[in-house]
Amino acid sequence: MPLLEFNNVFFENDNIKILEDISVGIKQGDFVSIIGPSGSGKSTFLKLCSHLISPTRGYITYKGKDVSEYNPTDLRKSISYCFQIPYLFGDTVMDNINFPYSIRNISFDKEHVYELFSMFKMDKDYLNKEVKNLSGGERQRIALIRTLLFRPEILLLDEITSALDMVNAQIVEGIIASLNNEGMTILFITHNFEQSRKFANKLLTLEAGAIKSLEVLR
Ligand SMILES: Nc1ncnc2c1ncn2[C@@H]1O[C@H](COP(=O)(O)OP(=O)(O)OP(=O)(O)O)[C@@H](O)[C@H]1O
Numbered sequence: 001m002p003l004l005e006f007n008n009v010f011f012e013n014d015n016i017k018i019l020e021d022i023s024v025g026i027k028q029g030d031f032v033s034i035i036g037p038s039g040s041g042k043s044t045f046l047k048l049c050s051h052l053i054s055p056t057r058g059y060i061t062y063k064g065k066d067v068s069e070y071n072p073t074d075l076r077k078s079i080s081y082c083f084q085i086p087y088l089f090g091d092t093v094m095d096n097i098n099f100p101y102s103i104r105n106i107s108f109d110k111e112h113v114y115e116l117f118s119m120f121k122m123d124k125d126y127l128n129k130e131v132k133n134l135s136g137g138e139r140q141r142i143a144l145i146r147t148l149l150f151r152p153e154i155l156l157l158d159e160i161t162s163a164l165d166m167v168n169a170q171i172v173e174g175i176i177a178s179l180n181n182e183g184m185t186i187l188f189i190t191h192n193f194e195q196s197r198k199f200a201n202k203l204l205t206l207e208a209g210a211i212k213s214l215e216v217l218r
């Protein structure tokens with residue numbers, strides 16, 4: 001049984017078809033790169049995975065159960081979406097990094113947080129920085145660190161290296177590849193053809209809201 005499965009999924013809004021008849025199974029441990037032209041439905045596909053939006057037809061199962069049957073907060077702890085435009089809240093980086101602890105009623109684990117910052121080669125002084133002053137690439141990495149504090153089972157990544165220089169993009173790629181090696185299932189949207197093939201075992205191409213191809217790479 002696939003970990004996550006789309007069964008003839010459609011998504012429309014105002015009678016406009018955005019995704020059309022999507023059927024695909026994601027296995028535990030898969031690294032699926034998702035490519036396709038701008039507007040082809042890639043972000044919509046990931047939002048459906050974590051039930052941020054619901055299919056207008058068809059259904060999506062996680063571990064055999066319809067995603068709509070899970071408590072949304074619990075589902076998003078297991079299937080976590082990193083937005084294309086990183087969403088940070090509050091005043092400081094600390095407000096964001098503390099959030100995953102506070103919603104779980106767990107006390108802030110400084111050592112673990114510092115470890116993650118060092119994996120990303122970011123100084124821990126970032127914690128005191130104001131969100132409004134962060135660059136686009138810093139926002140992307142803070143949003144990713146926030147998502148990784150508690151490891152999701154499925155990590156949905158929407159162009160998360162788009163604002164990064166090559167060195168930082170490679171650091172992030174390395175972290176994602178090692179998480180995948182440890183068993184985390186990754187869905188990775190990118191516009192970079194080379195990046196799409198680097199670590200993925202499957203390559204999903206969307207075009208005009210439909211699956212154009214699903215290639216098995218390794
Ligand atoms: N809720 C919505 N209502 C109406 N149109 C929508 C909605 N969500 C997405 N769209 C449209 O559906 C299409 C697919 O959007 P989506 O964000 O999934 O594309 P994408 O493949 O991620 O593109 P990009 O590479 O530019 O990020 C776009 O034309 C977008 O404008």
Ligand SMILES: [Mg+2]
Pocket residue numbers: 042043044084158
């Ligand atoms: Mg998108």
